[in-house]
Amino acid sequence: MGNTIKEIHTDYDKIDTDQMIEVDRLMMEEYHIDLVQMMENAGRCLAILLKERFFDGDVEGKRIVVMAGSGGNGGGALVAARRLHNWGAKVQVFTTSAADDFTPVPKHQCSILERMGVSIALADKINEVGEIDAILDGIIGYSLHGDPRGSAASMIQWANARDVPVVALDTPSGLDLTSGKLYDPIVKATATLTLAMPKIGLFSEEARAIIGELYLGDISVPNELYQEKTLGLKPSNIFRYSDIVRLY
Template structure:
């Protein structure tokens, strides 16, 4: 499903009205009816006798709220409309719906000062539900009074809230919250999800997201240049390569994992396990010689290779030729987990990347070795996926982690275009961006996955999917989805707190099965 900015959505609305003759009042009516359907669902089906507060701003978002108010009133609800503007400020289609509401003999209650706000607080205390239609997708910055006080009153009331299009106080293009923001139980967004509803912190403020059809022609929603999309079960199912009846271990892909160091063998083992659990036919783990025995004992189903090492137990420069020989039999390279930043090992990483001829997935210390070497990307002879977290991305770009966090989507897209590699920026709603300008936003995963080794498993999963023949970009997006789903399954089984990376790896096959079979 495509994800759009506020400007892109305005363009779609305009095309529906101007090119296809769909009146704005029809779009607004459909939007309000979609809100009513979710209100009914949240209230258990019946709305008769229920007290509903509709908070309306002066724009089209407020007009959507007025449509919802009318239909809820007609269904028997006790509806009170609170208006955060003077009636004469309401224009266009919203003004039409305000006139209809008044002609029905219904009042609007202005919220302009302290006394009005106290009256709203008192009414909210007995309300069954709140419809938030104050601000729409054009909102930016921080809410000012009286809206700020209204939003705080709604959050303090603790009532179920249905937000119209976006929670008021949320920036639709970024997901940023710079002041008071409604914490919605559900958000009903129209036609397509907005970027800010699927990125944190916006995703947490939106609650359960409903994407409602308001009669914009469906083919319009898919038109346009490469854009942003949600990674869903349906698209991952289409991407996964089939497993034919005649498959054998050699036909299911060969992964070489170059990772680990003395004291950090766990990272290497988890990456290799992730590759094996994702369905790769043969996985070889290449580690420093002193680590090989422990790795072999831990990984029964993975082949191991011991490589020359430094005195500190990290990979030595002379390991390069042995790795090159192993790569002759590999379809993909996973590089980085647990390597450390030892200078000789870091130099090995750079030399290896300049020579590798198969797709590679670079993570952790593999990325740290590239800090300060911007020209390395031009030397890559094969497609690559890099999987930084915010700190690693900041080091690659020479900026601060806070800057990356504030601009996650833009940073991922800019880095992919600049480095000419697939960028997977880890975190809540993991982002996967291609050099061509397409981004997938992940929809799986949970906070329990914030545990050491989780990213190493992800590296292996992506490498395993590439080995099975997937395009590197789709493998990265699918890998993020399956990894997050495995984490969700593991959390459902064990709980989020105390979840281990090994628990996630164990559930990868179950995640793949769920996607392929369409189960819950």
């Protein structure tokens, strides 16, 4: 494992979905750290994890499929796609909807990839993909409400039928990050990179079976933010040695 990833053995707080929504609000409204900055950090960590953990630090020529939803989770995956492309990977991006239907910041990320000439297609084209080396799952994050449907469901089923590493951003698509409930279909990940702080639902017995290895990525949340009255958490300096740490 590369030097950019560390395994930790320490106590740390876990948060639920409502607290993560509050973290995002505080970041933008009180600390003026924009969504595009958080997304950039998330995507960078995701790309590094894939490169270091599964390709010994070199993705040159590797065939990587990136599955992206229209929200923040998808935007982080699109950032990862840009970085992997820059490192020499052969990246193909598939989205749940057209770029015009994306929320503004992920739409901006999509436009960058288009300008770079990275392959982007709708989910219904994913069955045309040939041999690949890895998959990134950025379909659905903590905004999950019930069973994945439509193009999201079809991409999840496609990914589960491939015999390659699947790395999920924040959560495998189809997992409730608060309750740990598994919806159907759900991505069966080889590794999951959750963001900022560990989420309660990732530690349920059911969830562990589909998460794979669990990592935590730094999106630059200030330690002071966690002490805000609306959260009341204890900062643990968990990223002292690395932007990416392995939890289990």
